[in-house]
Amino acid sequence: MKRISILLAIITLACAFVMQTAKVVCKIKGSDTCLPLSQKFAESFMKKNPGSSITVIGGGSGVGFSALISGTTDIAQASRSMKMDEKMKMKDAGKAFKETIIAYDALSVIVNPANKINQLTREQLEGIFTGAITNWKDLGGSDMKIIVYSRESSSGTFEFFKEHVMHKKNYATSVLLMPATGAIVQSVSQTEGAIGYVGLAYVEKSVKAIKVSYDQGKTFVEPSIETAKNKTYPVTRPLFYYYLNSTEASVKPYIDFILSPEGQDIVLKEGYVPLK
DSSP states (O other): OHHHHHHHHHHHHHHHHHHHTOOOEEEEEEOTTTHHHHHHHHHHHHHHSTTOEEEEEEEOHHHHHHHHHHTSOSEEEESSOOOHHHHHHHHHTTOOEEEEEEEEEEOEEEEOTTOOOOEEEHHHHHHHHHTSOOBGGGGTSOSOBOEEEEEOTTOHHHHHHHHHTSTTOOOOTTOEEESSHHHHHHHHHHOTTEEEEEOGGGOOTTSEEOEEESSTTSOOBOOOHHHHHTTOSSOEEEEEEEEEGGGHHHHHHHHHHHHSHHHHHHHHHTTOBOOO
16 A cells, blocks of 8 residues: 555656646737736746746737637637637538636726716717717716717727627727737827727826716726726636637647646736636
């Protein structure tokens, strides 16, 4: 029995050593919302696993899916689930894939700190982004034109906001489409009448995240890790990694790291919402 116990201990230590020194070489591309988190994941994993090389690039969820279909990325990071037409393209290319939720996010509506508006209903947000409401005075604010910023159409956040906040209505032609989330934060911070939306991790002191109501103004909830975890904040979404079945073995050590307690601790520290 003693010999068996020693043997089991040696095997356990060997397995742990292999996991700690896994070598992963891969490229990750897609969602700007996921970008800071993926960069931190990659940095931490490569530090623990010398010889690994993980490159992380943004550009939007749609860009990530296109790269996965064309074979120019190993992992597509996304702030929305894969669309049916994208799934069909994967099928036509003979590429079976897996979807993994890596974290959650509270999609935050931001305004300039000088704006006295602190809360809006879903219906009011729909009116702003479809162009039906164009002045802050119509919402109880100052007599000031509303300058609306959005991500561009390749962004998963663009798609998610359109579906879940605007109820699939089209954005107004006056909406200014930005190439990156950071550009929205910068623009809103510099423009008093501006409004936009970003992932929770991008909210900083230069902008103000407002409370949102999905029950026609009865209750307003502020975006935070806590309100996203307890699901009281209405605009909460999963963040995904997509990768091919054929390459699963090569990226699995990295995926396992992300889903581990250590990886999920990084999620929390970076301002995202852990899985548990």
